Amino acid sequence: MTLNDATPDFVACLEAQLPEKTIGNASSAYLEEPRGRYFGQGGVLARPRSAEEVSTIVKACNSAHVAVVPYGGGTGLVGAQVMPGDVRPVILSLERMNTIRAVYPLENVLVAEAGCVLAEVQSAAQESDRLFPLSLGAEGSARIGGNLSTNAGGVNVLRYGNARDLCLGLEAVLPNGEIWHGLTRLRKDNTGYDLRNLMVGAEGTLGIITAAALKLYPRPRSIGTAVMVVSNPQSALELLAMSREIAGESVSAFELLHGQGMRFVQETLPDVRLPFTDIPEWSVLVELGMAQAADAALEEIFGAAVEMGLVSDGVIARSDAQRQALWSLREHIPVANKAIGSVASHDISLPLGAVPAFISEAGAKVAQLGPYRINCFGHLGDGNLHYNIFPPKGETREAYDTQRHQVSDLIYELVHGFGGSFSAEHGVGRMKVAALQKYADPARLAAMKSIKAALDPNGIMNPGAVL
Amino acid sequence: MTLNDATPDFVACLEAQLPEKTIGNASSAYLEEPRGRYFGQGGVLARPRSAEEVSTIVKACNSAHVAVVPYGGGTGLVGAQVMPGDVRPVILSLERMNTIRAVYPLENVLVAEAGCVLAEVQSAAQESDRLFPLSLGAEGSARIGGNLSTNAGGVNVLRYGNARDLCLGLEAVLPNGEIWHGLTRLRKDNTGYDLRNLMVGAEGTLGIITAAALKLYPRPRSIGTAVMVVSNPQSALELLAMSREIAGESVSAFELLHGQGMRFVQETLPDVRLPFTDIPEWSVLVELGMAQAADAALEEIFGAAVEMGLVSDGVIARSDAQRQALWSLREHIPVANKAIGSVASHDISLPLGAVPAFISEAGAKVAQLGPYRINCFGHLGDGNLHYNIFPPKGETREAYDTQRHQVSDLIYELVHGFGGSFSAEHGVGRMKVAALQKYADPARLAAMKSIKAALDPNGIMNPGAVL
Numbered sequence: 001m002t003l004n005d006a007t008p009d010f011v012a013c014l015e016a017q018l019p020e021k022t023i024g025n026a027s028s029a030y031l032e033e034p035r036g037r038y039f040g041q042g043g044v045l046a047r048p049r050s051a052e053e054v055s056t057i058v059k060a061c062n063s064a065h066v067a068v069v070p071y072g073g074g075t076g077l078v079g080a081q082v083m084p085g086d087v088r089p090v091i092l093s094l095e096r097m098n099t100i101r102a103v104y105p106l107e108n109v110l111v112a113e114a115g116c117v118l119a120e121v122q123s124a125a126q127e128s129d130r131l132f133p134l135s136l137g138a139e140g141s142a143r144i145g146g147n148l149s150t151n152a153g154g155v156n157v158l159r160y161g162n163a164r165d166l167c168l169g170l171e172a173v174l175p176n177g178e179i180w181h182g183l184t185r186l187r188k189d190n191t192g193y194d195l196r197n198l199m200v201g202a203e204g205t206l207g208i209i210t211a212a213a214l215k216l217y218p219r220p221r222s223i224g225t226a227v228m229v230v231s232n233p234q235s236a237l238e239l240l241a242m243s244r245e246i247a248g249e250s251v252s253a254f255e256l257l258h259g260q261g262m263r264f265v266q267e268t269l270p271d272v273r274l275p276f277t278d279i280p281e282w283s284v285l286v287e288l289g290m291a292q293a294a295d296a297a298l299e300e301i302f303g304a305a306v307e308m309g310l311v312s313d314g315v316i317a318r319s320d321a322q323r324q325a326l327w328s329l330r331e332h333i334p335v336a337n338k339a340i341g342s343v344a345s346h347d348i349s350l351p352l353g354a355v356p357a358f359i360s361e362a363g364a365k366v367a368q369l370g371p372y373r374i375n376c377f378g379h380l381g382d383g384n385l386h387y388n389i390f391p392p393k394g395e396t397r398e399a400y401d402t403q404r405h406q407v408s409d410l411i412y413e414l415v416h417g418f419g420g421s422f423s424a425e426h427g428v429g430r431m432k433v434a435a436l437q438k439y440a441d442p443a444r445l446a447a448m449k450s451i452k453a454a455l456d457p458n459g460i461m462n463p464g465a466v467l
Numbered sequence: 468m469t470l471n472d473a474t475p476d477f478v479a480c481l482e483a484q485l486p487e488k489t490i491g492n493a494s495s496a497y498l499e500e501p502r503g504r505y506f507g508q509g510g511v512l513a514r515p516r517s518a519e520e521v522s523t524i525v526k527a528c529n530s531a532h533v534a535v536v537p538y539g540g541g542t543g544l545v546g547a548q549v550m551p552g553d554v555r556p557v558i559l560s561l562e563r564m565n566t567i568r569a570v571y572p573l574e575n576v577l578v579a580e581a582g583c584v585l586a587e588v589q590s591a592a593q594e595s596d597r598l599f600p601l602s603l604g605a606e607g608s609a610r611i612g613g614n615l616s617t618n619a620g621g622v623n624v625l626r627y628g629n630a631r632d633l634c635l636g637l638e639a640v641l642p643n644g645e646i647w648h649g650l651t652r653l654r655k656d657n658t659g660y661d662l663r664n665l666m667v668g669a670e671g672t673l674g675i676i677t678a679a680a681l682k683l684y685p686r687p688r689s690i691g692t693a694v695m696v697v698s699n700p701q702s703a704l705e706l707l708a709m710s711r712e713i714a715g716e717s718v719s720a721f722e723l724l725h726g727q728g729m730r731f732v733q734e735t736l737p738d739v740r741l742p743f744t745d746i747p748e749w750s751v752l753v754e755l756g757m758a759q760a761a762d763a764a765l766e767e768i769f770g771a772a773v774e775m776g777l778v779s780d781g782v783i784a785r786s787d788a789q790r791q792a793l794w795s796l797r798e799h800i801p802v803a804n805k806a807i808g809s810v811a812s813h814d815i816s817l818p819l820g821a822v823p824a825f826i827s828e829a830g831a832k833v834a835q836l837g838p839y840r841i842n843c844f845g846h847l848g849d850g851n852l853h854y855n856i857f858p859p860k861g862e863t864r865e866a867y868d869t870q871r872h873q874v875s876d877l878i879y880e881l882v883h884g885f886g887g888s889f890s891a892e893h894g895v896g897r898m899k900v901a902a903l904q905k906y907a908d909p910a911r912l913a914a915m916k917s918i919k920a921a922l923d924p925n926g927i928m929n930p931g932a933v934l
Binding site for chain 2: 080104106107109150151153157158162164165174178179180181182184185186187188189190191192193194195197198200201202206213217218220237238241245246247248249250290291349350351352353361379382383384402420421422423424425426427428432435436439440441442443444445446448450451452453454455466467
């Protein structure tokens, strides 16, 4: 498929169909991404206010074979939001579609436009004494449409699922410009193919999400948070199983922490308080959310774990401030990583039972490649590790940049061998297109290509992403 | 698309590629369905033992343009398992693919072949001290592949979700005969389009599920069950909200019962014990599953509900036998319905907040059509009602059969007006194809047709179902 530039004539024609100032030029902010790996050469910026305006824009693009790059908060980590190359696309930002359309506390449903910032959705839920549980580092700027398009994860997936699991219905503009009015608030609706889940996670290649009906939950009244020291990842897994035996679905976060991450924080962020004087090699942050007495359940878990020899030390937060301090440590680990500068980062997932063997084998194999430092941390409850590799102390990532692909290939091969995934929560974007081609099941990949061709025959939607 | 008969030559060619006795003739058991509305004229029965054999069969059918009708337990309620008409299809039964391939208790995952009976999957989970929460009336004969293909619901959806939500990965044969090896046990895997959820709920029209990786849960140690009398559906909804405030996700079932259903049970099944001497017009069966003290939580809910005037009477089960007696009442309501004989049955869902207004308006409108008896019951926690309409006492359904479509049209129009669905958990099958054409969003319906044409260009997979 050959795509055409969004020419001045095309733009003039588009402007004539839309309210004033809907169309403009894309500033550099729309042409960069956080990893600093992809850059757009320019483009037309469209900032529609309604699904109807999105439809007008997409219809025009489809008919003129002009590329459309959907743009949410710009926080994606795999380059799905920036299209490099010489062809001038329409960058369609959802930022003006930022209304919470309705909250239904009795139904535990909230309807938000795609441009709502995630933190605003959380706040709107809280104002109705409800919880919208999607929570991740970029929540202050990520927009819910992007969260859905990338099927975002974060720290509460163990209990509440990914963005996919929190979505009941969608309003979306398909690649032919037609509006799908699918903002259902139904919990059950078995009437044909699941278009909702096809749009969620498609990273803007099958259409543009313009609004979503989202699931809310009762707010747990009692929250208990602790960091517990474990001797190794296997003990951490056994602690997870025991925690769920005792507290069931109340286990809402179970985050693996590694000594290397704490040392990075100590080195680069001296104001962040560490819970232990001697940095432990492995520890986990556990959080329970219950109707009442979460601390008592946490004490029970801690006591039983010590007795079974799974846990050697721990800190249970005794106040909101202490709870926030424990989370602050967890949340500053990526900040410290960035300050140190990784040679290669990996957002991988594994069958839960394979995590200990993977960590052990990967460590040994990376050591053979060079004197790297490894920070392996993340959402252990979901089998999702952020496996990041850093240069030796005193050296810079640049010195090791030539080895980046070799390191990543090693990790991805190992992950694949264990039945894991090369992208747990970040998506494919443009960064992992080659990995998808390499590791995806061939029958599934062929089906994906058929679906893309069927729904977007002109290939206008976010070309170069995913496929 | 013209489809061809499975001719003797075709069968001979197929037999040559498969082990002996894989192919035979379909007995009448494979040509009927529980509603008694659809009948097959005959067909070739294929009973493969592996995904490879399924692949061989589907490839042959695809190349010869012979229809394939996937067959699980045959318990579906919308006719998806039986193809009427003169063309002789291959009926592909999964009954021999009935192995539990593996259980991973630490990971809370079980891998089952599609032909496993649902109750066997539940038992295998229980043997590992885990819960597979999908539970429905036909669990003794329904097979898990069919449960997934129809995205089955049942009594635990409120807490654990539909079949869709319980599935981590699939092995499936696509319409071109290629095997998709997607039996992942991963909780997070953001690597492209969600083919899994496209296959789930497609009712065998996009391929054949041959095995699934399923989610298990810790078994709640303490289960509390009660039936509480409420003054009306609105009170029932408020009771639901309050129960979830107190017990969070522990509320695992919340079933609406109607006096008419209890009277039907009294009339047709005198051995089933009713919990109240005076049959209440509205009541709910509430179940909590907790780590401990579920009865105490249930007492707390009951006490608070009485104080707020939501509940006027109730029975809390004090033993396993009492608990089973309460469930037995709930489970015998469909049996009693069948004995009475409905004029029209509806498996509908509504936004939770719209349930009271719907029940009130529907009752008034049905009364205008005739002196019908209405039994409105079901999974209120999910907004899913079974809204069944019966002839007046002493008369037979046959006398009212001419009004069946008029009654259903009235109900579906009303449901649609409230933003509800004409099929909450049973699917579309062949029975609701016209309703789908009438009520589905046009953009979505067009996308569904594109996807069907892209993945099954010869239209061999379960023709006449869904689309």
